[in-house]
Amino acid sequence: MRRRHLIAGLALASSLTALSALAAEQGKPTPTTKEILAKSAPAEWRRPDPQNLLVMQLPTGRVVIELAQDFTPLHAANIRTLVRQHYFDGLAIIRVQDNFVTQWGDPNDDENGDKDKIRSLGKASKTLTPEFSRAIAAKQPWTPLPDGDVYAPEVGFSGGFPVGRDPASGQEWVAHCYGTVGVARDVAPDSGSGSSLYAVIGQARKLDxxxxxxxxxxxxxxxxxxxxxGPEPMGFYADPARRTRIESVRLAADMPAPERPAIEVLRTDSASFAALIDASRHGHNAFYPEPVGKVGLCSLSVPVRDAKPVH
Amino acid sequence: MRRRHLIAGLALASSLTALSALAAEQGKPTPTTKEILAKSAPAEWRRPDPQNLLVMQLPTGRVVIELAQDFTPLHAANIRTLVRQHYFDGLAIIRVQDNFVTQWGDPNDDENGDKDKIRSLGKASKTLTPEFSRAIAAKQPWTPLPDGDVYAPEVGFSGGFPVGRDPASGQEWVAHCYGTVGVARDVAPDSGSGSSLYAVIGQARKLDxxxxxxxxxxxxxxxxxxxxxGPEPMGFYADPARRTRIESVRLAADMPAPERPAIEVLRTDSASFAALIDASRHGHNAFYPEPVGKVGLCSLSVPVRDAKPVH
Structure with a gap:
């Protein structure tokens, strides 16, 4: 029993909307994340553009990535070019560094690799103009978080992504939260092509x-x-047998419609997402004698669900 | 090559001490974490008290945990009592919830378990006075971090642990950063005994x-x-075959001296740790065109090293 109760307290389930804050303070049960999402309107969900959706097939299952087209269009375009050449098929997860990143790409494009076997990027560019941040998109809906951040002057959500902003520089960028996918590069800022990518699995805000x-x-x-x-320094696998093979990476737009991921993402400018933020911040329930009353940018996850079949 | 360069930039290696900040701004190479630690004095390292050191043997290797004796003495004592009864031997890792916690304990002490087979806590208490925070220990060395925090009014390190403080309440607590081990409990605040523990593997500051x-x-x-x-809700393993078995948990003090973990921890009130904080904050090197200049509490890890043999 202890564990189930721990769970009940630990999940985002400990939640309330702004409207129910008074009820919570009066000791009444508060709605859970599940309840908030159950009441959400269909229009609060979006189907990601299949041109922005990557499907990476691993032996263990499917990883679906939404490209940040609006933040890094040159990189999105180059990754599409690589994917359409089937560049990633047969490559591998080459590195898992604890509390940091999981990285994939061409194992031969490494100091231990066989340089003669490095896969060609074909029609894709080997270098790209850096897109580390962009001018703040004033016309895009912005969902700010009210509790501050260590790394950025302002944080919130834009277009489904966790974002940091600096009004002084006028720039914004997608933050390196859990699940963010970044472009590996060499020392030169323009040396990232998208041929090697990493997903954040730990603390990585310093990359922002x-x-x-x-x-x-x-x-x-x-x-x-x-x-x-990975047992090697920085989490590399020197032994090829330890690497996870990438069976294929496809763009959803290039897949037959029935095979495309049928998933929806909660809009970050929706009332239901605002309710979830509020729930995460206040989260009164019996498990928490002293709720923290705050939420960090990377502690919020944008909900994803299976889309209902379209007939 | 790309990956090795990415690494060079990503590691804590991108570092400088306060003394070298000027050199860094002048574009000179800055010392790495490895270099800072190589110059550290022996007195800056401590051997954890073997009364506070748990050794959990898994089929895959050894996990060593330092008890937070000064923060939660009643819990430390109860855990010692459990360990000395070999309470954990043969139990299991029962739950791994992505981006949250890995939890271990008695699989039968769960709603799917066989309650008749729940292991007795023996001489250990089934309930404990909550030790969720303590009065700020004004006499303990305090190493503050200067860049703020979302969840706590003040953050820093005390006695080797990442700590949040609230001067208004006069309380402090160990923060739920990566690697923090907590005591699972039921809804009642006094229902945690230490018979089930969890390690933070993701975002868990809301538990603070x-x-x-x-x-x-x-x-x-x-x-x-x-x-x-774990495939079940909240990361539980319903299938016992998926659980990782705990071979044994021992207190280092109860092990023959040669078998005890011979490890040292960098003192968090040392000059070298201060240099590492500074390095993490400023981290100028060629890889970072625009270093963030900040560091969060949970982005700093207190270094641990093999102790030199004592003859």
Whole structure:
């Protein structure tokens, strides 16, 4: 029993909307995340553009990534070019560094690799203009968080992504939260092409606005985060047998419609997402004698659900 | 090459001490974490008290946990009592919830378990006075962090642990950072005994000062974080075959001296730790065109090393 009760308290389930705050303070049960989402309107959910949806097939299952087209369009375009060449097929997860990142790409494009076997990028660019941040998109809906942040002057959500902003510089960027996918690069800022990508599995905010963010994992994070950590320095696998093989990466737009991921993402400018933020901040329930009353940018996860079949 | 360069930039290695900040701003290479630690004095390191050191043997290796004796003495004492009864031997890791916690204990002490087979706590207490926070220990060395925090009014390090403080309430607590070990409990605040523990593998700051912290993992985190996530709700494993068996948990003080973990922890009130904080904050090197200049409490890890043999 103890564990189930711990769970009840630990889940986002400990929640209330602004409207129910008074009820909570009066000791009444508060709605859970599940309840908030159950009451959400269909229009509060969006189907990601299949041009922005990558499907990476691993032996263990499927990882679905939404490209951050509006933040890093040059990188999104180059990744699409690579994917359409089937560049990633047969490559591997080459690195899992504990509390940091899981990285994939060409194992030969490494100091231990066979340089003669490095896969060609084909029609894709080998270098790209850095897109580490962009001018604040004033016309995009912005859902600010009220509790501050260590790394950025302002934080919130824009277009489904966790974002940091600096009004002084006029720039914004997708933050390196859990599930953020970034573009590996060499020392030169323009050396990232998207041929090697990483997903954040731990503390990585120090990378913010120093690398280009490719997107965010919508489905399958446990397939990337639950891997054995690489035994070599920085989590590399020197032994090829330890690497996880990438069977294929496809753009959803290029897949037959029935095979495309049928998933929906809660709009971050929706009332239901605002209710979830409020729930995470106040989260009164019997399990928490002293709720923290705050929420950090990377402690909020944008909900994803199976789409209802369209007939 | 790309990956090795990415690494160079990503590691704590991108570092400088306060003394070298000027050099860094002048574009000179800055010392790495490895270099800072190589110059550290022997007196800056401590050997954890073997009365506070748990050694959990898994089939995959050893996890070493330092109990937070000064923060949660009643819980530390009860856990010692359990360990000395070999309470944990043969129990299991029962839950791995992605981006949250890995939890271990008695699989039968769950709603799917066989209640008739629940292991007795023996001489240990089934309930404990909550130790979710303590009065700020004004006489303990305090190493504050200067960049703020979302969840606590003040943060820093005390006695080797990441700590949040609230001057208004006069309380402090060990923060739920990566590697923090907490005491699972039922809804009743006094229902945690230490018979089920969890290690933080993701975002869990909302638990701060709502659960008792047992300690911190000094060695073996990848053995807890790199496990397959449980397929049941909240990361439980319903199938016993998926659980990782705990071979034994021992107190280092009860082990023959040669078998005790020979590890040292960098003192968090040392000059070298201050230099590491500074390095993490400023981290100028060629990889970062625009370093963030900040560091969060949970982005700093207190270094642990093999102790030199004593002859």
């Amino acid at each position: 606005h120093n690398l280009a963010v490719a997107g965010r994992v919508l489905e399958g994070m446990p397939l990337l985060s639950g891997l054995p950590r | 000062h709502n659960l008792a912290v047992a300690g911190r993992v000094l060695e073996g985190m990848p053995l807890l974080s790199g496990l397959p996530r």
